[in-house]
Amino acid sequence: MELAYHGQRNREASVFRSSYPFSAIYWQPSGPRCCNCVADLALLLMTSGSSGAAKAVRLSYANLDANSRSIAAYLELSSTDRAALVLPLHYSYGLSVLNSHLIAGGSVFFPGISVMDGDFARIIDESGCTNLSGVPYSFELLERSNFRTSQSKALRVMTVAGGKLNADLIRLYRDHMRTKGGRFFVMYGQTEATARIGFVPPESLSDKEERIGTAIPGGSLTLVDDEGAPITQSGTAGELVYRGPNVMMGYGMQRSDLSRGAELEALNTGDIAVQDEHGFFRIVGRKNRFAKIAGLRIGFDIMEQALLREGIAAAVIGDDAGLQAYVIGEDSVERAQRILAQASRLPANLISATARDNFPRLASGKIDYACLQDETRKRRAEPRVVSGNVFDAYARVFYPLAVSRKDSFVSLGGDSLRFLQLVMELEQLGVDVPDGWERMTIAELGTHHPAVFSSKRDGARGLPTHLVLRAIAILLVVIQHETLWPVPGGSGVMMLLVGFSLARFQSTHLLAGRLSLALRSAINVLIPYFLIVAAYAVIWQTIPWASITLTGNFGYAEPERHEMIPYLYWFIEAYVQALIAFALLFAIPAVRRFAQTRPFTFSIGLLGFAIVARFSLPLFIEIGGRQIFAIYWVFHLCVFGWCAGFADSPAKKLVLTALVALVLGYLAFWETVWIGTTVKHLTIFAALLALVYMPRIRLPADTGRFVTLIATSAFPIYLLHRFVPELLMAPAAGILPVAAFHLMAIAGGVVAGIAANYAVAGLRNLLSRYSIERRTELRSA
Missing domain, CATH: 3.30.300.30 (ANL, C-terminal domain)
Structure with a gap:
């Protein structure tokens, strides 16, 4: 018998011939024993404890030998069999897999990875495993990982025990193994019977998948009523009783129990079962x-x-x-x-x-x-806590998604826009949101006491730094677009916040490969964007394909030729392209595994790639001054923000700060072509330092509310601010003084965005209320 173990780090299987460290008390036949224990006692194994306290089961060498031989017999094991052992050895089922293959002269392979791992099927196939045993939960996980679609050439036997497997899954794996020329065994057992008690022969797995079958070779099954009298009539429920050489010696509750010999001839399983006309048993309940x-x-x-x-x-x-x-x-x-x-x-x-x-x-x-x-x-x-108001706030913000009280902001696929909207909603409800609230369930958040929003409280806690930076960034964008003063950097800070938001809100989904949830945040951005594109298309009487395809920032189209909408919307194109880049990267399982184990190291590696792209691609792509809108020109800023989200220790913060200072310092003072470039990169550098070293920024209460309002409305402000001076104020362009015109245009752009944000929120709330009322009516009906 050989034991092959496949480790997580070493992808080559290693063969162990020494004893495996079982998580149970096991006496070797020739080794020393407790002076008070009987010679037959071989193993103390704990029951599962699924419905109560676990108990120690005393098993003898004869129990282990008999059950191992019985299992090997009905599974028809031989020296050519190799089991993939994914069950713990301190669990009777897992130990029985080891022992039954040991007694048949076969081998056991320890994959060392979860059945959910993308490499699981390949690894057990390459190891030559012929048998795979699991509990019902194992098969649920296998089904999620599309195990049945894998090409496992050697697998000939699969077994399930340890609980009731869903009938649909039984049929699926029964048919799967039959098409492969293999067999699927449904088995039943208890630790008190060493492991196995009954099994269903694969050829008898018909449309009655709920059956546990007949007794294993060498054993017998009967039913008794509440008084212990035998039940012989089919279809009558009674307690299942097993007799066989694998029935335990008894329970071990204290030290003195180790000196007792075998005390049981029959095992009252505690399961209530019925026997059909074919002699097969079916569990209908548990006595306790x-x-x-x-x-x-x-x-x-x-x-x-x-x-x-x-x-x-x-x-x-x-x-x-x-x-x-x-x-x-x-x-x-x-x-x-x-x-x-x-x-x-x-x-x-x-x-x-x-x-x-x-x-x-x-x-x-x-x-x-x-x-x-x-x-x-x-x-x-505990006193019941009603979190209806918090639940309603989530339902409004995430409409039309279905929301439950078990959901959290992150699990719902929340993004920075919804984060800000929800902050406003919760503040209006007076809910005291602690740090990290976005990962708390709605039910948990509803238990927090109402907050007293005073200037003292706001000054003590402060606002999240990313919220303050968002407000500053959008104001910089509006001011620069109107005045052309050398105050650029707003869009760079916004790109920085894109990466930070991905790390904070979407990294859980990206690292788990749930790409649809990670990309869901783009919907709130693209819907209003495409409405604006549609408006331009109607006015121009042509379709701006570059904007439709979100590629206008690649420098091949011109707004003057109506091939794309104005340049200022390049940020949305770059935002979507950055999301797609992250999604494509995390679609690769190997990348996800590395990022899960070493997130900051992965982030720095990704940053290196983005920096190389920033400095090398312009040498090969000639689009003139339009290159400042291209994704390769700004992607490193997005990755800087992503890295800030994972810089959770002083050492990591220092490494990131050094890299940022090196790159942005070079761009600000060496590659710069005018003062605006220097201001831009110094602004981005200051914003990144604030993200990394200042989680919150203290502001007076009134200022904090104003900043929150601007931050919440940042996206509609970005979309609409140029319509104010270019459309609404166009007649006053030659009448008002320049300074007054600029001031009114900036204020008007901000107000337009805030008004649009309130209008959208009102519409969303109205639709949400209607949806809730409609569902209530349907349930009542």
């Missing part, structure tokens, strides 16, 4: 997974099955106080309550459902019901 509620005996497993039939994944618990269901997804809560009321015949006030992102699980992959019971007890003991 029942409660008498309002005089009715309610089986929690039966309730879970009722929900699952309606497509709702749930974990159901309960006690005398009522039935509690935990479901995946906020949209399943009301439907789950309705289904449970029908299935249990309990009054609605004794049934509650709570949405979760996922279920707590044990190392075996089973749902941790004990954890859910603790969670339920704690929630009942």
